Amino acid sequence: MPEKNRTDLPRRELTVGEVATRSGVAVSTLHFYEAKGLIQSMRSRGNQRRYPRSVLRRIAVIKIAQRTGIPLADIQKELSALTNDRQLLASDWEHLSAHWKADLNERIAKLTALRDQLTSCIGCGCLSMRDCPLRNPYDELSEKGTGAYLIEHAGEEQDEAAACIKGSPD
Amino acid sequence: MPEKNRTDLPRRELTVGEVATRSGVAVSTLHFYEAKGLIQSMRSRGNQRRYPRSVLRRIAVIKIAQRTGIPLADIQKELSALTNDRQLLASDWEHLSAHWKADLNERIAKLTALRDQLTSCIGCGCLSMRDCPLRNPYDELSEKGTGAYLIEHAGEEQDEAAACIKGSPD
DNA sequence: TATTGACCTCAACTTTAGTTGAGGTTCTAT
């Protein structure tokens, strides 16, 4: 097994494979993150990636941010201030995590509001464009995801999509 | 303006453009939904799409489901039982919305748990693979998104990514 | 030293949810 005990000094730099198994992300993902500027590497004479151990924490932070729903591009922006293999300090973490927590709270609030609307609309089902709180969400624009921008923001042209299900069938 | 008053019978079938403005989705999206089997259309002699008004409710339901985070493919599956232009009944809506609400609740619960972990970890920042609740989430596999399956589920190989930020710098 | 696992780059492919455009047809009001 060529993998174990490669000049086993206590704290060497890590190879990409070591980082992969230790952080739980694929090697290809590490390449990808590097291409996106989320992590950096030094190179050995033979052009192989070498990482300081601090990269493990950086990856941990990236994965947590991702779990909260932050896109990689945004994570990159926030992390880019913390250049290169600079150790992430407690203050960095505090700053980032507080920010992401606020973000997460917002997302939770939105989903909760939606859930509550859903609850009150289950028994109704009118889905009226004019009257149903499930339609015409106030945050329609802010909730947009990939490529989901309003094309023909028809606004007032939108009519009552359907009368109440229990009422006049459409 | 050729668009207004085209043989303005009270409840004709709708053209794709009419459906677009009335439902607030782009014509191209309607084509796309049709290709994906989410909606159907009849055709005029000249091969143009014609929709029963009930399609408006169907689209409303699709958009609500999307807001809760259900992928289109899943929406399609659930909607496919409700064939063609069959009117969505109150019972259908009740069934679907209850299901989606449960789904939404689950997502909210997950995010809330994450938020709470984040809260308790902001002051700590250890991010220890062994000890930090933010690492090794129990639902790691269930939370997977596009292509995010565990490649080398390294389990016990994963080591302590980093000691506590406040403690020994890595 | 030779083998072999680990590594390298670069390009192409995947999925989701659509959008954009080219080239051509239909509809309907004038």
Place this chain on the structure above:
DNA sequence: ATAGAACCTCAACTAAAGTTGAGGTCAATA
């Protein structure tokens, strides 16, 4: 009858977050 808006199909493109594969190099161990 005709202009022009609206419609048609099909292919290609976008974005995010990666994965996969081909073809070639490095490095550590037997």
